Amino acid sequence: MLRPLRLLLSGLKTQPSRCCSSFVSRMRYVNRLKEDDEACAAALKDGSIFLFHHLSPLLRCPDARTFSPAAFTCSDVQLVLQRLGSDGSQLKEAVLIGCSEQNQAQFCLDVGELDQAAVEEASQGTFIDLRKAFFLLPAAEAPLVSKGQALLRWHQTSRFCGASGQPTQRNRAGSQRFCSSSSTVYYPKMSAVAVALVSDGSRCLLGRQPSFPRGLYSALAGFCDMGETLEEALCREVAEEVGLEIQSISYSSSQHWPFPHSSFMLGCHALVSPAHTQLSVDNSELEDARWFTMDEITRALQVKAPPRRGDPPIIWLPPKHALANRLIREWVEQQRQSEGGE
Numbered sequence: 001m002l003r004p005l006r007l008l009l010s011g012l013k014t015q016p017s018r019c020c021s022s023f024v025s026r027m028r029y030v031n032r033l034k035e036d037d038e039a040c041a042a043a044l045k046d047g048s049i050f051l052f053h054h055l056s057p058l059l060r061c062p063d064a065r066t067f068s069p070a071a072f073t074c075s076d077v078q079l080v081l082q083r084l085g086s087d088g089s090q091l092k093e094a095v096l097i098g099c100s101e102q103n104q105a106q107f108c109l110d111v112g113e114l115d116q117a118a119v120e121e122a123s124q125g126t127f128i129d130l131r132k133a134f135f136l137l138p139a140a141e142a143p144l145v146s147k148g149q150a151l152l153r154w155h156q157t158s159r160f161c162g163a164s165g166q167p168t169q170r171n172r173a174g175s176q177r178f179c180s181s182s183s184t185v186y187y188p189k190m191s192a193v194a195v196a197l198v199s200d201g202s203r204c205l206l207g208r209q210p211s212f213p214r215g216l217y218s219a220l221a222g223f224c225d226m227g228e229t230l231e232e233a234l235c236r237e238v239a240e241e242v243g244l245e246i247q248s249i250s251y252s253s254s255q256h257w258p259f260p261h262s263s264f265m266l267g268c269h270a271l272v273s274p275a276h277t278q279l280s281v282d283n284s285e286l287e288d289a290r291w292f293t294m295d296e297i298t299r300a301l302q303v304k305a306p307p308r309r310g311d312p313p314i315i316w317l318p319p320k321h322a323l324a325n326r327l328i329r330e331w332v333e334q335q336r337q338s339e340g341g342e
């Protein structure tokens, strides 16, 4: 019933000039830092650090339009901490999040126990809730910040072993936690979510939950059950939510999604038979689901900002940073190509 998945290494495609050997050496360097506490401690001294306050990232906005996460050197952070009366030992809590193209290790650190306004003043930045920050940042920088927040959150909520109830200890990189009492190693967790843009060949299907802002419609999504394949999860979710049977699936791309907690979004295009498009919406999951024509989608993609209170009702779509937006744009492109080929 299902076509084989089409694998698009889209992340790599966007950087065609990247030197393969330097990419390989960076990946191996990060892997070594995860395994070698001493090497990681040394890398922190020369690394860059992104600050968070109760999981909100520190952003800078030099020209009132362009936001970027503020990156500090280790000594900058030490100065800020000392100025605010801290002995600097918190630096050990920094978590490794990656390595820049310039081979500099990148870390994140939550300074939630310090006064927020004082850190902001000392560091010339602003802590902004990730729900807002994620969409203010350029698409290339948002994933680093969301990864940092996800790892910090995981450490804050994984301090005890589920088997022994004893405190767990982290390695220096923060890539795992260990319980010496039960000998259990814990790794950061993500929940797999299948997201599908369903089409009947000429229209696409979008739905909205009651919690969505007014007028927002998105692709159908659902958490994968234990033991399920991606294909099984997609077929089940679409059957449950709108009562349709999927005929074929093609894989598009994936994304780490930080809301409300860490999800691993797997995005696909799904096709249903044009002869069986009658919807039976499960209103316990969705407030509404409906078929949209190419014209309606093109118009909705042109909406640049959510409607304000008092504005006339309007359909709008998830922002560019969301995988659902990418699926919708891909569908529009496919439709244009097939129209052009007719």
Ligand SMILES: NC(=O)C1=CN([C@@H]2O[C@H](COP(=O)(O)OP(=O)(O)OC[C@H]3O[C@@H](n4cnc5c(N)ncnc54)[C@H](O)[C@@H]3O)[C@@H](O)[C@H]2O)C=CC1
Pocket: 191, 193, 195, 209, 218, 219, 220, 221, 222, 223, 224, 255, 257, 259, 260, 261, 263, 265, 318, 322, 323, 324, 325
């Ligand atoms: N990045 C993107 O483009 C999109 C992201 N999403 C995200 O996908 C996720 C899933 O979407 P929906 O199912 O529509 O959301 P939902 O948040 O309404 O979840 C539906 C139900 O799944 C269960 N659930 C919650 N967390 C779970 C977990 N970790 N594991 C297993 N079951 C869980 C709960 O019973 C919940 O009521 C949401 O976090 C949503 O933000 C959804 C659509 C597009």
